[in-house]
Amino acid sequence: MHRIVIVGGGAGGLELATRLGDKLGKSKRAHITLVDRCPTHVWKPLLHEVAAGSLDAHAHQIEYAAQAHWHHFEFVRGEMVGLERASQFLRLAPMFDTEGDKEEILPARSIGYDTLVLALGSQTHFLGVPGAQSNAIPLDTLAQAERLRRRLLQTCVKKAARNVSGTQSAVHVAIIGGGATGVELSAELRKTEKAFRQFGLHGFGRDSDIHVTLLEAGPRILPALSTRVAETTTELLKKMGIEVSVADPVTEIGRHDVTTESGRIIPADVIIWAAGIKAPDVLASLDGIAVNRINQVKVSRSLQSETDPNVFAFGDCASCSWKEDSMVPPRAQAAHQQAAFLAKALRARVERRRLGDFIYTDHGSLVSLGSLSAVGSLMGGVVGRNILVEGRVAKVMYAALYRKHLVSVSGFRRTLVDLVVHGLRRAAMPQVKLH
Ligand SMILES: Cc1cc2nc3c(=O)[nH]c(=O)nc-3n(C[C@H](O)[C@H](O)[C@H](O)COP(=O)(O)OP(=O)(O)OC[C@H]3O[C@@H](n4cnc5c(N)ncnc54)[C@H](O)[C@@H]3O)c2cc1C
CATH class of the missing domain: 3.50.50.60 (FAD/NAD(P)-binding domain)
Known part of the structure; x- marks a missing residue:
């Protein structure tokens, strides 16, 4: 069976693993593996709400192990630290208990692949500012x-x-x-x-x-x-x-x-x-994988590495051209579109068909301004021109983005249950965590 290994279960990686598991894993046309250093997924655009205490992250986590079971892929916990491209193996670091006696829980491991997808996201870039x-x-x-x-x-x-x-x-x-x-x-x-x-x-x-x-x-x-x-x-x-x-x-x-x-x-x-981002340093250390100055893997329109067609990259950790002079932006919206594209392209790869090209569509951006307001612009594809939206309408649209992500990874029924449960919890709890 063709082995597809996805590293990083974030906004893009989890959606891709879920889609591929449902399409290829279930029918045993490919073996899908998702690797992540964490045991659970939290949608990154929620982090500012977690930091402000207005969202309880524990109630919004998706367990990778359960998601893998429900959607016919395998989950492997581990941090990618290297790649042996010639023999097509991914290297994972050993895992230690973070508390107590720091005992080794999992040893260093290697995972073989036929197709590797890098979806490691981004990390803070301190831009060399002292302190x-x-x-x-x-x-x-x-x-x-x-x-x-x-x-x-x-x-x-x-x-x-x-x-x-x-x-x-x-x-x-x-x-x-x-x-x-x-x-x-x-x-x-x-x-x-x-x-x-x-x-x-x-x-x-x-x-x-x-x-x-x-x-x-x-x-x-x-x-x-x-x-x-x-x-x-x-x-x-x-x-x-x-x-x-x-x-x-x-x-x-x-x-x-x-x-x-x-x-x-x-x-x-x-x-x-909150001033700058770069892709994880590990990407710059991968022998033979071309990266740009902020460690993003340089990919073609099919999201394949410019230097290795068996390696794909997308989301924040990839540098993919969009218009003549700009690149696809590091946004959840882009990671979602690329995951949908790759779900089709990788099926085509397994069936030895042509992959096609990824085309990014900018639907606009929304910025949340607290619990009742947001502001942003909606772009061409939706309304024919760029329009400003603000206030409660914009906030409803902003909140819908997370629901859309949940639907793409958990399905409509689970998302609805989630919505009701959280609605009830919010009604019975303080709006902000106080401890
Ligand atoms: C506070 C905040 C607010 C944001 N708001 C918005 C917004 O409103 N709209 C929007 O479009 N975008 C927003 N973004 C940007 C958006 O979150 C990212 O563009 C999006 O999450 C990128 O998706 P991704 O799949 O590429 O990476 P991520 O979602 O970052 O996922 C990367 C995954 O890779 C795993 N990983 C990393 N390194 C390794 C390794 N070495 N080995 C194994 N696993 C690894 C991580 O654990 C993580 O699960 C926001 C970001 C932040 C931080």
Whole structure:
């Protein structure tokens, strides 16, 4: 049987494994294996909500082992650390217990493949800014989102407890990077502040405050979206009391402050880095696989590596040309479209038919601004021209994107059950996690 190994069960990889399992795995026309270093999947665009405490990640995880059982593929837990291209083997690192005596749970292993699909996503790029890696928290993984949430909560509790006189000083949060992640997180923190006040968390009362500064190096926030969306969003953020600083790159990050090119020093109790991404370093170490300067695998229109036709790559970890002068953007929307394309192309490969070319369609972008609002633009394919959407309608559309992802991996029935269960849970719980 043809062996297809997919590395990375994120927004793109899990959908592809599910589709291929249902089509090829079930009928035993190919053996599908999904490899991931984590045991569960969380849709990455939810991480800013996890960090702000407004979403309980445990309730939104998909267990790879169960998904594999239901959709006729095999799940292997492990971290890819190398590739032997000549003999077509993937190398996985040994796995250790992260607590207690750090005992080895799984040894180093190799997995053979006929077709390898790399879907490793991206990680934070600190862009060489001094102090960024050691003092700022990135937002790439569930563990980082949880770390950020705990740090914010502890800082609020500490500050509130130290102030007995009633003149409480604000908790300062600096978010570096005015892209979608930075914008969404800054807006979400307003909701966190409101909930902390409402429940009087350890003395965090009416006069307590989370002061958020959003810092962008470029001339405006949301550089990947239209000027109109960026201007509207800036106005909305300012109305929410968020300080927006543009055209002033961050030059250094200390333990409790951020310095910018203009010489400004911004005090910060919590510093978040959301300014740049690169593909995982392991990709640059794979012998004979061509990558670009941010480690993305260079792929052709069929999403095959430019240097090895048995290796495919897609999602954030791949560099695929789109229009004449631009590349497919690192978005969940692109990973989803590429997963759908590859599900067909890999079936064609198993049946020795032509693969075809991937064509990216930009449906526009939406940026969430808290629980009741979003802003963004819808593009050509949907409405014939680029239009601005905002407010509750945009928020409903934004929420629908996650549901669409769930439908593509869990089916309609499970998604509906999930929707009802979470709706009921939300009605009975505080809107923000308080511990
Ligand atoms: C806070 C935040 C908000 C976002 N909001 C949006 C949004 O609103 N709209 C949008 O379109 N996009 C958004 N994005 C971007 C979007 O999440 C990514 O473009 C998308 O997840 C990319 O999908 P992927 O499958 O390429 O990678 P990912 O979803 O990142 O998945 C990669 C997988 O690979 C696994 N992995 C990594 N390295 C290894 C290894 N060495 N061995 C084994 N497994 C490995 C990881 O555990 C992970 O499961 C957001 C991103 C963030 C961080």
